Amino acid sequence: MKEGLKSSLLNKIKVTDKFWRGYQELVMNTVIPYQKKILNDEIPGVEKSHALANFRIAAGLEEGEFYGMVFQDSDVAKWLEGVAYALEVRPDAELEERADKVIEIIEKAQQDDGYLNTFFTIKEPEHRWQNLQECHELYCAGHMMEAAAAYYEVTGKDRLLHVMERMAEHIGKRFGTEEGKEPGIPGHQEIELGLLRLYEVTGKENYKDLARYFIEQRGKDPDYFVKERKKRGWVHFDMDVHNREYNQVHATVYEQKEAVGHSVRAVYMYTAMAELASLYKDEKLYQACCDLWENMTQKRMYITGGIGSTVDGEAFTIDYDLPNDTVYAETCASIGLVFFARKMLDNVIDGRYADVMERALYNGIISGMQLDGKRFFYVNPLETEPGVSGKLYGYKHVLPERPGWYTCACCPPNVVRLLMSLGKYLWSETEEGVYSHIPAGTEAHFDKMDVTVESNYPWDGRVTYHITGKTEEETILGIHIPSWVRPGSVQVRINGKEKNITADVEKGYLILKRVWENDEVELVFPMKIRKIYTNLKVREDAGCVAFMRGPIVYCFEGVDNPGLLQSYHIFEDAKMEEEVCKEGLLEGCVLLKIKARKLETVGDSLYSDIAPVRTLTTLTAVPYYTWGNRGENQMRVWMRGE
Template sequence: MGKQTKDRINLTDAFWGEKRTLIREKVLPYQWRALNDQIPDADPSYCIHNFKEAVRVTEKRNRGEEIPVQSVRDFVSLPEGNALLPADETEGSEEAHFYGFVFQDSDLYKWIEAVSYIVETEQDETLERTVDEMVDLLEKVITKEGYLDIFYIIKDYDSRFTNLRDHHELYCFGHLTEAAVAYYDATGKDKLLKLAMQFADYLCEYFGPGEGQCHGYPGHELAEMALMRLYQCTGRKQYMELARYFVLQRGCAPKYFNREHGEPEENNLDYYQADKPVMKQKEAVGHAVRAMYLYCGMTDLARERCDREMGQVVRELWEDVTTKKMYITGAVGGTHIGEAFSYAYDLPADSAYAETCAAIGLVFWAHRMLQLEADSKYADVMERALYNGVLSGISLDGTRFFYVNPLEVDPIACRRDQRLSHVKSRRAKWFGCACCPPNLARLLGSLPHYSYHTKEDTVWLDLYMSGEIDTVLHEKNVSIKTDSALPWKASVSVEVTGQDGIFGTIALRIPEWSSAFTPTVICEGKYETRVEAGYWYVTFYGQTKATLHPGFAMEPQFYRANSRVRESFGRQALVCGPLVYCLEEQDNGKGLHTLVAEPEAASRARQTSLFFINEDAVGYEIPGWRKEPEDTGLYIKASRKEEWEPVTLHFIPYYAWANREEGEMRVWIGQRERN
């Protein structure tokens, strides 16, 4: 997750600090209750229930008792007759039950990872004790081989790894490993790390190119990036080699997934990014979250192994995603069919899938691309996705969640149009398939580590968050203190101090949204500056203190999409700094599709306070027009004069929509040229 293990980071940012406090105080306790099926009127998780059932099965197996074999053909298993049946009604029965989706284990692991980032900087004995109790439970369940997947341990252990395409053993291993490394880094406790290493060692024996080994790879990618993280933590090269094997074996002929399921070789596997070898892939296809995680693993490998060819492949994939298939909110995945990328420039607003996890995955990938090459375009995308496509997935109070993040919503259409059945106008308390909520928690918990990256004698500031980083340049301790008023104001300043002298370079990103860049350096002695690939580099030669003012500016502006994006043609979206804005029915009335504005009207925007968010939050009022409804038939001659009413349009940040009364929402509004 981009952790700088040698550095100390203290986040004091008003905006993101509030979010991180919310994670600690409200989100993590709430999600723990959800994992234990204790949220009234919410979809059950069965997650902790399953782990407890696995302990029971393991104890029986260790006593030599026969374990009944159950079908492993299901992708989701629910109590007979009613998906909402309380899990505890099955406890004590002779046969153990696994309920929920095959990947339900991963929700606990993501929760543990999120806890790790919190206890890393703030002591919380309750959270830490809960994790330790779950680690003790996992220790009881792991098999002598080192295998740890609850679905198969309960249902049919001998059938493990027989359905790599559709089941998620390697995906769950990935989240177990991510959690284990994070918890070890945060606390120094290695029990969970040792369990992950046991599983990883078993995978290294089971998978590979050798005779008698399995030549498969993950159906849902994640193991690749997790193995790279485990390698970076332990230094064991076999983990990196297995990650590389999984990546390079993917899509090679004969196609493993088709052979696994007895299907024709020509059966298309784009959904799994497995229809051709990854080194020949130039276009992002298939399930968007899987693709993001695959590209993360590839980028890790390219950087760690100095693999220029793989680096070029991920650069081309990045260009395809961010210049042809990304929403203005930083969301990706244009179609609900397969939760997937659509074709180039197909970005419908009302039927967007734009899964929260996909935007999170894009943040992960952008951070890795920055470490591959320091270009501000990666940080620009990371910032856009984080403030918009990610943050919209969680309510302001931290207890409601979006799986899908559309850019246009009409509650009536959500309920009555089956083509929009995946689109919701209100966030949910929880999901049976709850990949997004704990994923949000782990990203927001780890956010300080995404604010910067280092290499040799340079520190790059990628995201501007108030706080302090204590790091080392040329073997000398240096403190970098950032003061930022984002996202509400463009004010940014950076103070660098080093008691033994500052020897090295600080690079500040020049955001794409900034309409000004008037940098100043306040320090004594010699220094050098340059601008390269969207970063302002300042190199110091022994000063003990320096202050940097990049001189950014931001104002609300309307953006339009490329004319190839049919669904947004003739429309515009309001953007100010890192935030995308939207209209809500509560402020603007019904029929948001009838509202238009002149592009130049953004220059006449007036700030408003949005106290339902917090005392600092800023909205905008912009002059616009409302199209008067006709009292005639369904179709009217275009030559007939239209009636327009002047109105004031009230914009709020997109991430904050659906936190008040239910109603319409719209990001893209009509564009009216000045008469």
């Protein structure tokens, strides 16, 4: 970060632990260069992107036609944002130069009035701003604003920032409730987040106010998109304008009580709501967020932190409808869930938000990327079956192996930008002190203290905080105690002396307030294997059991467990053991060995009055995020119990 820029958490926190730093190194060394080649159509055998070529064509630098989805620009934006965060983690002059050249092309593609969108510049200039429901102009603008803010924040270079400030001015002149403006709203929420990021790095109130307009205008006219289609007389995707819940326009944000519609649209909107609630100290808006949070996380979220249970609209359905083998659980949706959780923590430091953030980060997000960083899941199932998953009607979206790229490639660069900005999700800094949300290894330099965290989380529950105070005032160090830790089981030592923390835990955080000098706080979380049961209203998982150890959800794959996974039953009192994998793709992971009963059919009849033969065996469970890296085979999270 350059001198004179507003300080942010991004430049205060460095991730050092083996788990997350390993992911960041993978992204910097492999994923970012690989994705740049894909965006430039240099990788054979994967879906064509053409995203960078679209910008070159729009800039007049080459001849050609637009190719890709109407929101193809957003892939470049998210890649650039990820690059910005990568430059904060590890400066790289060559990577920065490549990014600068991309930004130069983007600047040249901007129209004289500030408008920026390659689809409408190249292909349908006469249709600009006529189809907010389907055509993602505001969505693409929001992502490019986030990229511009990140790049400025890290490098101090304002070229892209000025481009997107011009676009924001263009948008502000066009949309609003004032006379002569269109009371429009985005079909896919994201512009709100982009505007708020511009506000964060510039301090310009008009960006915050415009974001609030887009949030508060939503749902005031549930028929806005119906009227828009009638007025324009043409369609792009031919979306159902009468499904008002799909875009969350069925009610104002204050009236929405259930998580409905397209899951990514929803959590992006909820994130903006939560940030606005924090910025404006708006208790009513925060309460609206709480209502949506409660419904989503307690009735419509998978054990992995996945959300959006149906392919039909990539959407939420109803309470407790959480199928495993036809699930959607888009990677972007879990990323959006983390965004939402983190902004809720800006309103209230409450462990329920950190718990969900941890669940999604260690499970439903990193499962979206192959361990080598070159293949990606859009959909994250909890059960797959060779010959069914990815092939039969109703299951074609549930792929048993990760593809190299997608026609709609929103998820891969989204993973990049989250992983490279991870530090700001691990900590919060307030006037009272600092709060550790996830006990990952970090080096953090805050205003009132420096903190170094030694950790081998999530495999080991021993975490040590080394604190160097910078003030003579009493300051809070808050440490999240995950909800999976049984009350009274965590051990705490301060400067070597054991401490009873019962009275010091508030809303899931150990609150330590003192004048910090050179101190050490050691916590030991018991990392026992836990059997997890679902609410019986989840019909698919009634009578089943899943396994967790620490924050990690486990699954079973056919490659480790011969035969049919549905033929195994777990004893109620099954013996469970741990084993550290010492070689291969899963080296360093803690595996589970679980005693079970295997059923085998007698004969080949479809139906029989002869009971299956039962034998004793031992199953192997692997971390869910690692599944699908060893060829196509069966996979299950939830196993039948006895």
